[in-house]
Amino acid sequence: xxxxxxxxxxxxxxxxxxxxxxxxxxxxxxxxxxxxxxxxxxxxxxxxxxxxxxxxxxxxxxxxxxxxxxxxxxxxxxxxxxxxxxxxxxxxxxxxxxxxxxxxxxxxxxxxxxxxxxxxx
Amino acid sequence: xxxxxxxxxxxxxxxxxxxxxxxxxxxxxxxxxxxxxxxxxxxxxxxxxxxxxxxxxxxxxxxxxxxxxxxxxxxxxxxxxxxxxxxxxxxxxxxxxxxxxxxxxxxxxxxxxxxxxxxxxxxxxxxxxxxxxxxxxxxxxxxxxxxxxxxxxxxxxxxxxxxxxxxxxxxxxxxxxxxxxxxxxxxxxxxxxxxxxxxxxxxxxxxxxxxxxxxxxxxxxxxxxxxxxxxxxxxxxxxxxxxxxxxxxxxxxxxxxxxxxxxxxxxxxxxxxxxxxxxx
Amino acid sequence: xxxxxxxxxxxxxxxxxxxxxxxxxxxxxxxxxxxxxxxxxxxxxxxxxxxxxxxxxxxxxxxxxxxxxxxxxxxxxxxxxxxxxxxxxxxxxxxxxxxxxxxxxxxxxxxxxxxxxxxxxxxxxxxxxxx
Numbered sequence: 195x196x197x198x199x200x201x202x203x204x205x206x207x208x209x210x211x212x213x214x215x216x217x218x219x220x221x222x223x224x225x226x227x228x229x230x231x232x233x234x235x236x237x238x239x240x241x242x243x244x245x246x247x248x249x250x251x252x253x254x255x256x257x258x259x260x261x262x263x264x265x266x267x268x269x270x271x272x273x274x275x276x277x278x279x280x281x282x283x284x285x286x287x288x289x290x291x292x293x294x295x296x297x298x299x300x301x302x303x304x305x306x307x308x309x310x311x312x313x314x315x
Numbered sequence: 316x317x318x319x320x321x322x323x324x325x326x327x328x329x330x331x332x333x334x335x336x337x338x339x340x341x342x343x344x345x346x347x348x349x350x351x352x353x354x355x356x357x358x359x360x361x362x363x364x365x366x367x368x369x370x371x372x373x374x375x376x377x378x379x380x381x382x383x384x385x386x387x388x389x390x391x392x393x394x395x396x397x398x399x400x401x402x403x404x405x406x407x408x409x410x411x412x413x414x415x416x417x418x419x420x421x422x423x424x425x426x427x428x429x430x431x432x433x434x435x436x437x438x439x440x441x442x443x444x445x446x447x448x449x450x451x452x453x454x455x456x457x458x459x460x461x462x463x464x465x466x467x468x469x470x471x472x473x474x475x476x477x478x479x480x481x482x483x484x485x486x487x488x489x490x491x492x493x494x495x496x497x498x499x500x501x502x503x504x505x506x507x508x509x510x511x512x513x514x515x516x517x518x519x520x521x522x523x524x525x526x527x528x529x530x531x532x533x534x535x536x537x538x539x540x541x542x543x544x545x546x547x548x549x550x551x552x553x554x555x556x557x558x559x560x561x562x563x564x565x566x567x568x569x570x571x572x573x574x575x576x577x578x579x580x581x582x583x584x585x586x587x588x589x590x591x592x593x594x595x
Numbered sequence: 596x597x598x599x600x601x602x603x604x605x606x607x608x609x610x611x612x613x614x615x616x617x618x619x620x621x622x623x624x625x626x627x628x629x630x631x632x633x634x635x636x637x638x639x640x641x642x643x644x645x646x647x648x649x650x651x652x653x654x655x656x657x658x659x660x661x662x663x664x665x666x667x668x669x670x671x672x673x674x675x676x677x678x679x680x681x682x683x684x685x686x687x688x689x690x691x692x693x694x695x696x697x698x699x700x701x702x703x704x705x706x707x708x709x710x711x712x713x714x715x716x717x718x719x720x721x722x723x724x725x726x
Contacts, residue, residue, distance in 0.1 A: 278533075283629045283703065286630065
């Protein structure tokens, strides 16, 4: 099982998923993030999935769950860097990832978290 | 004396009468070619085919059949390019039977051999027909793909705002292409707003609406918000009567309205250039 | 044709990688590869979690018109599905989450065949063709 590192920069937790995650690692990530949110009181989570080639219903559900857990801790989650092929597949699967914001990259993700996004007009 | 199979006996016979057969075959084919190919060219082509046919009949090597098929496909292609109909090409192949028959007509002991040979030549002629057909199918498929590509442009309206003007029916194949192009453009330009103009889409039924919803969903996963515009009055009535709901997706009548909305969301404003009114 | 065991989470990852490689080598577009691998991931997971383990078969096939495709077969000796029609409805769950995976995978592939009987295991065969 691989443990995905979680970085804290300011008020935000950064997670970058680079490899093909096994189910156990996915569950582990979810638990680790919940722990870190409680421990640090972070206000935002950015999950970078630029390196992720496959998002199936299990991983999709994990992403939504993380969004819900973060909200319980008054934090917002932004998924960034989703590949076009993955987005098309997720849409076909019927997963809309409600409950999490999305952005093209970490920079735009931060803009959303800091309330400076052009999307909020 | 090697009795051999019907095939090998015919192969030997053909080899022994090589020049005569090719000569007569060439004559027959040239008559049908009507000057579109030179006699030397025809003789050369038929000579190659003849050798391969003899090899296949003698059953000597395994590669002969594959090479013969390839040679026939190439003949079919080149004839098609030169404007021959598939029938003309096939008839050219079939005339080998005539050429050989004229020679074996009196040799009654070769009748079973000739029948087997005849069947083989029939297959070869039919093969040229199929090769022609397959080539046409490929051309049609390629043209369809080109047409699909050409009719799905994605344009940049402003910084961070792109537009997808859709023309023609929105079926699943088109939707796939639209989604791919739209998403690739979002990544390439970093745009956060997309305007999907359906003025050119003749009918919007529940299936088309589903495709639109899917496209918007996919764009959202990449952090972009979409506005659908170009809803003609009749289309609006159809949408309402079918009970289609666009939910939280913004819809506008015209591209101009959609652009204005996108600019507003992007925090941009269009103001008159006052200073140009000042006399110098 | 490759036969892969599905006995652990790592096996599911291996199935994904094999399907990805085979799909890429046989002319499937990037989006089609992604769809097929995602479907494979769902089905492999079902085999592991609900079927108690099983096997995946990855095969390259040719259609009568000459198109190349990738065919996957997932089999398990598990409890089987009592109501297939229900199982293929979106969002249906056997309590442990069989839901979206099965019906979703069907949308991602060109051909989908499911056979299952209570007590006799489950078999799912899918095909994705190159365009």
